[in-house]
Amino acid sequence: MKKIVLIPDSFKGTMSSSHVCAIMARAIKGHYPDVKVRSIPVADGGEGSVDAFLSAVGGKKIPVSVTGPYGEPMQSFYGILSDGTAVIEMASCAGLPLVEGNMNPLLTTTFGVGQLIKAAVEHGCKKVILGLGGSCTNDGGTGAAAALGVRFEKSSGKAFIPTGGTLHEISRIDASSLARKLAGIQIVVMCDVDNPLCGPTGAARVFGPQKGADAEAVPLLDQGLLHLSQVIKRDLGKDILNLRGSGAAGGMGGGMVSFLNAKLMMGIDVVLSVVNFDRIAADADLVITGEGKMDEQSLHGKVVIGVARRTKALGVPLVAVVGDMADNLEAAYDLGVDAIFSTNTKAEDFSRSRVHSEEDLFLTMDNIIRLIHRLMA
Numbered sequence: 001m002k003k004i005v006l007i008p009d010s011f012k013g014t015m016s017s018s019h020v021c022a023i024m025a026r027a028i029k030g031h032y033p034d035v036k037v038r039s040i041p042v043a044d045g046g047e048g049s050v051d052a053f054l055s056a057v058g059g060k061k062i063p064v065s066v067t068g069p070y071g072e073p074m075q076s077f078y079g080i081l082s083d084g085t086a087v088i089e090m091a092s093c094a095g096l097p098l099v100e101g102n103m104n105p106l107l108t109t110t111f112g113v114g115q116l117i118k119a120a121v122e123h124g125c126k127k128v129i130l131g132l133g134g135s136c137t138n139d140g141g142t143g144a145a146a147a148l149g150v151r152f153e154k155s156s157g158k159a160f161i162p163t164g165g166t167l168h169e170i171s172r173i174d175a176s177s178l179a180r181k182l183a184g185i186q187i188v189v190m191c192d193v194d195n196p197l198c199g200p201t202g203a204a205r206v207f208g209p210q211k212g213a214d215a216e217a218v219p220l221l222d223q224g225l226l227h228l229s230q231v232i233k234r235d236l237g238k239d240i241l242n243l244r245g246s247g248a249a250g251g252m253g254g255g256m257v258s259f260l261n262a263k264l265m266m267g268i269d270v271v272l273s274v275v276n277f278d279r280i281a282a283d284a285d286l287v288i289t290g291e292g293k294m295d296e297q298s299l300h301g302k303v304v305i306g307v308a309r310r311t312k313a314l315g316v317p318l319v320a321v322v323g324d325m326a327d328n329l330e331a332a333y334d335l336g337v338d339a340i341f342s343t344n345t346k347a348e349d350f351s352r353s354r355v356h357s358e359e360d361l362f363l364t365m366d367n368i369i370r371l372i373h374r375l376m377a
Contacts, residue, residue, distance in 0.1 A: 009303035011292035014357040017041035027365035045190035046133025050079040066112035086120035091134035103212025105138035106165030114147025132249035138164035141255020167224030190267035195247035203247035268306030295326035312336030
């Protein structure tokens with residue numbers, strides 16, 4: 001055993017991906033002290049994404065003064081990778097932790113996200129990666145677009161910055177100045193949900209309650225996004241109503257496609273491309289991935305399966321170490337996962353198992369590496 005690549009997601013509610021990598025590496029080194037361990041922390045586009053990218057490929061974090069979820073001034077940041085690519089996590093200025101105890105998606109804005117994009121472009125970045133995880137907004141990305149120069153008008157002709165609760169007031173959209181500002185800029189959006197903009201599986205009805213929307217607010221938000229899509233189709237010529245992923249982050253996915261001509265991609269595919277995973281893993285003896293819970297949703301392109309597709313093509317064995325696992329995961333083996341191990345050996349509820357999650361992860365990894373070491377002796 002000469003080289004092992006670690007590329008786990010975070011174990012939500014317990015450990016960051018960087019922490020998971022450190023524990024895995026410690027267990028491996030206990031049996032293979034001379035093995036080369038390459039750690040690639042993964043984030044899903046939410047909080048911690050910038051740090052994960054910087055840790056994986058190098059770069060620096062740039063502080064920026066922006067507008068917060070309720071229009072308040074705040075300090076945020078973006079990352080610049082070693083190749084000049086900017087990485088932005090919308091959670092840094094429009095995330096749920098920023099409105100804890102005061103959630104209201106009718107009023108929150110993504111304006112600060114647009115300010116971060118503007119700052120990165122003005123810095124000279126020609127490619128921007130935007131992570132949509134953990135948002136507290138439902139404005140369809142109109143706030144971010146307004147910060148970049150898109151003009152939203154009411155029926156009176158007066159310009160305004162829409163929020164989730166005022167999307168229905170948009171009478172006209174003028175994005176003519178934005179095309180010039182973003183000429184030659186590539187914008188990639190990390191989007192790990194395929195929800196459409198509106199309807200039973202749309203942004204407001206599925207994610208609105210998590211952001212504080214009550215039974216009265218949800219239909220208002222849904223109708224606002226429907227109205228926004230209609231005006232976008234008329235004024236910008238883009239149909240995002242049923243676009244897969246347009247409902248991500250309160251309609252931010254659809255908004256970024258409409259206003260910024262962004263490309264929506266699964267987060268893990270973005271990560272694997274940026275870190276040159278195929279080159280790194282090509283000569284590995286083993287790749288180990290993982291996530292907090294592996295279930296049916298994991299089979300639709302989350303971290304474990306995204307990595308599995310690459311390792312299968314490379315002919316490199318892949319082991320998944322997860323906090324917990326659902327039934328009926330046989331399809332994972334066909335997709336490239338060679339083995340799945342759960343760290344929850346006591347079959348405890350998460351409220352109890354999370355207390356000793358670090359110890360459980362280490363013991364599980366130690367057992368796996370012990371077996372491999374014995375078989376290869």
